[in-house]
Amino acid sequence: RLPTALAVHGLPHDVTFQVGREHQEVFAHRCILACRCQAFHAMLSQPQEPQAPLVLSHVQPEVFLAVIEFLYTNRVTLNSLIVSMARAAGSCLEMGEGGTERGLHFIKDTLSAELACEALQVSGRPQAPWRIAGAIHPHLPQEAVQTQSFLELSPSALLPVLRSDRLGIDEAELIQAVRKWAHVGSAVLECPVPEVARAVVRELRLALLSPSDLGALEEENKKDQLIPVEHIAEAWKMHALRKGRGARGHLCRRRRGTLPREHHRYLEPPHKGHSAPQGQEGNRL
Numbered sequence: 001r002l003p004t005a006l007a008v009h010g011l012p013h014d015v016t017f018q019v020g021r022e023h024q025e026v027f028a029h030r031c032i033l034a035c036r037c038q039a040f041h042a043m044l045s046q047p048q049e050p051q052a053p054l055v056l057s058h059v060q061p062e063v064f065l066a067v068i069e070f071l072y073t074n075r076v077t078l079n080s081l082i083v084s085m086a087r088a089a090g091s092c093l094e095m096g097e098g099g100t101e102r103g104l105h106f107i108k109d110t111l112s113a114e115l116a117c118e119a120l121q122v123s124g125r126p127q128a129p130w131r132i133a134g135a136i137h138p139h140l141p142q143e144a145v146q147t148q149s150f151l152e153l154s155p156s157a158l159l160p161v162l163r164s165d166r167l168g169i170d171e172a173e174l175i176q177a178v179r180k181w182a183h184v185g186s187a188v189l190e191c192p193v194p195e196v197a198r199a200v201v202r203e204l205r206l207a208l209l210s211p212s213d214l215g216a217l218e219e220e221n222k223k224d225q226l227i228p229v230e231h232i233a234e235a236w237k238m239h240a241l242r243k244g245r246g247a248r249g250h251l252c253r254r255r256r257g258t259l260p261r262e263h264h265r266y267l268e269p270p271h272k273g274h275s276a277p278q279g280q281e282g283n284r285l
Contacts, residue, residue, distance in 0.1 A: 015044065016053040020061040025053070028068060036071040117149030142169045142257065145177035151184045155199040162203035163250070168257035171208040175217065178204065179226050193224045201227050206235035207252045210261045214239070242266045 013027035033040035043054065056064065144150055153161075158181070161167065167174070182197040189196060204227065209217065214235055221227050238252075242263070252267040 016051070017064070018053045018055045018057070019059055019064045021057055022061075023055065023057065024061045026061070026064060026068065033068075033071060040071075117144050117147055117153060142173075145169065145174065150177065151181050153181065158200050159203065162200055165250075165253055165255050167255045169255065170257055170259045171205050171255070172213050172217075172259075175204055175206075179220075179224070182226055183224070193226055194228070197226055201231065203251075204231075205251045205253070205255070206231060207238050207267060208254060208258055208261070208264070209235065210263060211239055213261075238266070239263060 013029055015028050015030045015033070017026040017028065018024070019026055030044050034044050035041075158178075162174075162178070169177075178197065178200065182193045182201075185196040186193045206214065206217070206227070214232065217227070218232055221229075221232065254264065254267075258264075
């Protein structure tokens with residue numbers, strides 16, 4: 001039933017939903033739902049018998065209650081189930097005037113590190129209705145790369161993370177996280193590490209590493225061949241020529257969390273509008 005906190009004083013409910021396989025009853029108010037959500041407005045505008053319940057057997061009750069709570073209060077607490085059912089919840093959260101922005105803000109503000117990666121996994125599915133990856137990956141907490149959920153990301157969910165300039169993490173640490181991700185995937189899929197990582201390693205920004213970082217990476221790479229040797233050679237070429245023009249432009253841009261290194265002044269400047277990482281304002285690329 002509708003939580004007491006959502007009751008509207010002095011206004012009795014005038015619509016009943018039967019949700020889930022067990023037809024759990026949820027009471028609500030037509031005026032609020034129709035005003036806040038276009039999907040409910042369309043649903044409640046359909047002719048029906050007076051007081052007849054609306055049956056939503058395909059929706060998880062917990063997810064439906066989270067959507068209702070958000071529509072009444074503009075806030076909600078996420079959990080793993082609701083994130084995993086993002087398609088069902090998101091279809092309501094993105095509807096209505098201003099609904100998209102409210103939904104995206106609520107996602108960014110309430111996701112933990114673990115749940116952020118779970119949400120990114122959902123966003124990697126072609127049918128996901130949210131622009132959730134764009135909302136989350138710029139705000140992905142640094143500790144998220146250390147979670148089990150990060151290790152379980154699909155390549156399509158990981159790619160938008162690695163393409164972001166706004167990650168608050170240094171490239172050396174990010175490369176280690178991707179290496180661990182690839183080894184987990186290799187064990188699960190029973191295929192070589194380079195094959196698991198082929199689609200994502202091209203987005204690692206090796207040009208941001210110092211010569212000592214790159215040397216250590218090259219030695220470690222001999223064990224698992226995570227990164228194609230030509231990618232490492234390209235980074236060494238940048239150091240030899242002291243310019244980043246030999247690498248693809250975005251692979252020479254610092255992320256928000258990139259630690260300053262002496263050679264960064266040789267790299268290509270960031271795109272217009274991309275601010276320098278904190279603490280590096282005086283050392284623009």
